[in-house]
Amino acid sequence: MLLVVSPAKNLDFESPLATETFTQPTMLEHSQELIDVCKTLTPADISSLMSVSDKIAGLNAARFGEWHTPFSPDNARQAVLAFNGDVYTGLDAATFSEKDFDFAQQHMRILSGLYGLLKPLDLMQAYRLEMGTKLANERGNNLYQFWGELITDAMNKALAEQGDKVLVNLASNEYFKSVKKKSLDAERVITPQFKDWKNSQYKMISFFAKKARGLMARFIIQHQLTEAEQLKGFDVAGYSYNEELSKGDDFVFTRREEA
Template sequence: MLFLLSPAKSLDYDSPLPEGLPHTAPTFMAQAARLIDVLREKSPQDIASLMSISDPLAALNVARYAAWRARATTANARQAVLAFNGDVYEGLQAQSLSRADLDWAQQHLAILSGLYGVLRPLDLLQPYRLEMGTRLATDAGANLYQFWGKTIAEHLNQRLAADVTPVVVNLASQEYFKSVDRRTLKARVIECVFEDFKGGQYKIISFYAKRARGLMARYAIERRVTTPHQLEGFDLEGYAFDPGASTPERLVFRRKSA
């Protein structure tokens, strides 16, 4: 079983890291280097327009592309699960996971990335910004979905090859999950949906849903979840499985108040 997460726009390269934490190299560094070469051809104004970001943020990322190196080290990078710092990762709280938890996550968690394709939690991540939905033209096509093609799905298939009944639990956004070619993927896909009660009805509230995806990933890591049925016990921060609103491929978790 593999759990998929989206990356985060916010990055943390300042918080102290645990002593002696292991690290690994991203699988698709060659592809990332190709994308960096394309990005380095863009001016700050090009990046601002392409990504719909401010001029200062565009300048920051142009500097990041210039500093990016084909070989990551602990001097210019840190483990992905500790570098990402958005709502999902506030729910995951990876910095408080044990070494054994991180080892398990390394085998069962995959972070989708516009630049790196797929990252394992301990893969070294250099600072960057490149959302999967960015219409960055390359020699492979007009956007990143065409650039990655079947690569991500084939990689997930390889990681699931030893499973008798392979399952992917999608905790990523639709923007990122679209990078997984469903015709190529040879696994059952289960989506987890998190709803809060507001205005007299249950609905998905983006901030809470993102945090809950990280909470679910932490729940799975700490309990070594290996079957879809085990996910139904998720109860962090007041959520509870709602069997009436769920289907076998779409597990719905609800709570009355945040």
């Protein structure tokens, strides 16, 4: 079973590392192509392209300018410990044991607009380049065209290593669109959904749903789950499997109030 998550806009390159183990990203040659394009952008270009403030645009212009290989622990950080958004709050990889990291390295992947597909312990340098960015490049007008089949091919390789070809999609729609479903060699794609009770009905509330995706990823890793049906045992933060709302491989988890 392979699980996939989105990256995060917020980054943490300061906190103590929970492990010294690291690996190298496998798509850095493609990342370099994107960086070469990004280095030609002015802060004003970045602000317009990404719809960000002048301050954030300036920060990212500096990041693009400083980006360089080779990656080492002195200039980069493991991806799962660098991303710091809602999903990663739920995942809380800073408290993982070495056994957890080992399992995650085999069974988890992180989609990225700059790095394509990352293993949790792959080193990365700071960046901001969301998958939906319409960055013109030699392969097309956006990052979906740039990555083409590359991410899907890498995903298929990871799925083949699992032995069961079951994919648990814990990524956002923006990022999972980078995976070409027609080329994906998965027998099942399970998409967990997390809904909270509000105004007399169950609704997906973005902040809670993002954190719950991280909690689900942590649940899979710490319990070393390998079978799809085991996901239905997820009972963290007040969520539980809702058989009535679930349909096929769309597993719905609900809760009445935040735990």
